[in-house]
Amino acid sequence: MKKMLILGAGTAGTMMSAKMRRALPADEWQITIVDQDDRHIYQPGLLFIPFDVYRARDVVKPRSRYIPPGVRFIVSPIDVIEPDDSRVRLGDGTLLHYDLLVIATGSRIVPEETEGMTDTGWQTSTFDFYTPEGAVALRNALDDFDGGRLVLNVVEMPIKCPIAPLEFVFLADWFLTVNGTRDRTEIIYATPLDGAFTKPRASEILGHMLEEKNIGLEPLFSTGSVDGEKQVIRSWDDREIGYDLLVTIPTHMGSETIENSDMGDELGFIPTHPNTLQSKGWENVFVLGDATDLPSSKAGSVAHFQGEVLENNLLRIIDGRELTEEFDGHANCFIETGFGKAALIDFNYDVEPLPGRFPVPGIGPLRLLQESEMNHWGKMAFRWIYWNMLLKGAEIPGIQSRMSMDGKWS
Amino acid sequence: MTTTMIAGHEIEINDDGFMLNPDQWNPEIANELAVEAGIAPLTDRHWEVIDFCRRDNAEKGTPPGVRRITKNTDVSMKEMYTLFPKGPGILAARVSGLTKPKGCI
Numbered sequence: 164m165k166k167m168l169i170l171g172a173g174t175a176g177t178m179m180s181a182k183m184r185r186a187l188p189a190d191e192w193q194i195t196i197v198d199q200d201d202r203h204i205y206q207p208g209l210l211f212i213p214f215d216v217y218r219a220r221d222v223v224k225p226r227s228r229y230i231p232p233g234v235r236f237i238v239s240p241i242d243v244i245e246p247d248d249s250r251v252r253l254g255d256g257t258l259l260h261y262d263l264l265v266i267a268t269g270s271r272i273v274p275e276e277t278e279g280m281t282d283t284g285w286q287t288s289t290f291d292f293y294t295p296e297g298a299v300a301l302r303n304a305l306d307d308f309d310g311g312r313l314v315l316n317v318v319e320m321p322i323k324c325p326i327a328p329l330e331f332v333f334l335a336d337w338f339l340t341v342n343g344t345r346d347r348t349e350i351i352y353a354t355p356l357d358g359a360f361t362k363p364r365a366s367e368i369l370g371h372m373l374e375e376k377n378i379g380l381e382p383l384f385s386t387g388s389v390d391g392e393k394q395v396i397r398s399w400d401d402r403e404i405g406y407d408l409l410v411t412i413p414t415h416m417g418s419e420t421i422e423n424s425d426m427g428d429e430l431g432f433i434p435t436h437p438n439t440l441q442s443k444g445w446e447n448v449f450v451l452g453d454a455t456d457l458p459s460s461k462a463g464s465v466a467h468f469q470g471e472v473l474e475n476n477l478l479r480i481i482d483g484r485e486l487t488e489e490f491d492g493h494a495n496c497f498i499e500t501g502f503g504k505a506a507l508i509d510f511n512y513d514v515e516p517l518p519g520r521f522p523v524p525g526i527g528p529l530r531l532l533q534e535s536e537m538n539h540w541g542k543m544a545f546r547w548i549y550w551n552m553l554l555k556g557a558e559i560p561g562i563q564s565r566m567s568m569d570g571k572w573s
Numbered sequence: 574m575t576t577t578m579i580a581g582h583e584i585e586i587n588d589d590g591f592m593l594n595p596d597q598w599n600p601e602i603a604n605e606l607a608v609e610a611g612i613a614p615l616t617d618r619h620w621e622v623i624d625f626c627r628r629d630n631a632e633k634g635t636p637p638g639v640r641r642i643t644k645n646t647d648v649s650m651k652e653m654y655t656l657f658p659k660g661p662g663i664l665a666a667r668v669s670g671l672t673k674p675k676g677c678i
């Protein structure tokens with residue numbers, strides 16, 4: 164029996180286990196997947212918890228429910244990967260040997276990386292919304308918020324879903340307007356980037372949306388420290404922004420396991436071939452999802468597009484054939500903009516987000532880089548698609564893994 | 574792509590003013606790029622960063638980000654912002670004759 168081992172049963176790992184169980188004969192390949200707990204979080208839903216659109220229970224389901232029959236699921240912390248010996252050591256010392264390894268251990272926030280962030284004020288005036296605990300605490304704080312200055316700061320790149328912080332301030336504008344406190348609230352968006360987003364066209368259009376919604380933009384602000392006593396954040400070049408409520412997107416890092424195994428870069432992300440998804444260090448180790456060091460977005464949609472390429476390449480390496488270099492960095496993200504509307508962006512390594520129609524060129528029904536109610540319903544439908552199609556490794560109709568230029572206005 | 578004269582050498586640069594060919598770089602060019610960026614004169618501390626960026630780029634094929642620089646030299650993040658203000662990773666790469674560090678898309 165040959166052994167395929169998948170580390171991490173989040174978006175990418177769960178999806179991959181379903182794809183590979185279908186693709187590989189059960190009498191030749193044993194597939195095992197490991198995660199530290201049995202709580203699968205629909206992370207895109209975390210954005211809506213602070214605004215009472217979703218409750219915590221709406222975004223959590225047992226992982227085991229989504230791991231297909233014929234795949235062995237082990238709930239245990241992963242201690243260390245020993246790629247030179249093709250084996251993995253679990254928290255209790257158990258050794259798992261593999262022929263092929265897929266690493267999908269994701270990324271996590273590390274607020275401790277920023278001086279002062281977890282001292283005074285953490286979870287009382289400073290909050291994250293990238294964890295269920297943070298999102299719920301922030302919900303309660305927003306409930307009590309009676310105006311003042313609300314600051315969102317992105318500490319450093321890369322982060323998961325680089326659009327989520329913008330969505331947060333758009334939704335905060337809507338939420339506070341509906342609750343009657345917007346006219347007493349100043350909202351500021353502080354980012355280490357030189358504009359609202361990473362690429363020029365999207366940055367310009369999203370920058371306009373910030374202006375229209377009267378949200379202040381503080382570009383090139385790299386947070387060096389948080390002073391919870393004085394309620395200010397300080398940049399490395401000594402600029403200060405005071406806040407009454409701070410919503411922070413802390414530094415992101417790969418899993419501690421990657422660091423323990425000495426397999427990652429300075430942030431614990433694994434050097435990965437940008438088009439094949441093979442690890443740069445080991446032929447029988449592949450990486451997907453947030454765990455890679457690739458410049459593609461850390462997003463569930465990206466994991467979905469990578470999944471198709473990875474399935475193909477795992478089958479190829481098993482057959483001794485050459486790998487395909489099909490992955491083009493494709494990402495496709497809804498941007499919730501408040502008041503029941505959303506925008507949509509579609510882009511890859513080389514082509515920045517452009518306006519147009521999606522997925523049917525000229526028709527849509529979704530609009531790229533423009534707000535519409537249809538886009539909002541697309542975003543809300545994503546939760547159903549996530550649990551019922553994406554995690555099961557199914558194809559999503561009309562959406563291909565390689566980006567298409569059809570229907571885009573360049 | 575265009576070419577421009579820097580310190581008496583004809584140099585290939587891209588639209589953002591980053592050098593396209595690290596082999597065309599030399600310390601004189603670094604000094605002139607530093608003047609252009611408003612950070613001249615280059616001190617030993619600048620050179621420590623530049624030397625690391627050059628070495629690391631030669632080894633890895635991509636210029637290091639600011640976190641990687643601080644992890645591999647004794648220059649702190651705070652000092653990076655004094656030596657190469659605003660966007661230290663980007664500016665260090667520029668003066669070192671390297672392409673713009675790949676940000677995220």
Ligand SMILES: Cc1cc2nc3c(=O)[nH]c(=O)nc-3n(C[C@H](O)[C@H](O)[C@H](O)COP(=O)(O)OP(=O)(O)OC[C@H]3O[C@@H](n4cnc5c(N)ncnc54)[C@H](O)[C@@H]3O)c2cc1C
Pocket residue numbers: 170171172173174175176197198199200205206207208209210239240241242267268269270292293294323324327418419420451452453454461462463464465466495496497
């Ligand atoms: C607020 C927010 C909003 C988002 N919005 C969107 C969106 O609108 N659209 C979109 O496409 N994406 C969105 N994302 C991003 C998306 O959720 C992630 O990119 C995606 O989940 C990545 O999948 P992954 O499998 O790589 O990582 P994960 O799903 O995070 O899975 C990693 C798994 O590895 C396990 N693991 C790690 N280390 C260990 C260890 N040592 N031992 C055992 N197990 C371990 C973890 O427990 C985890 O289950 C959002 C994310 C957030 C936080």
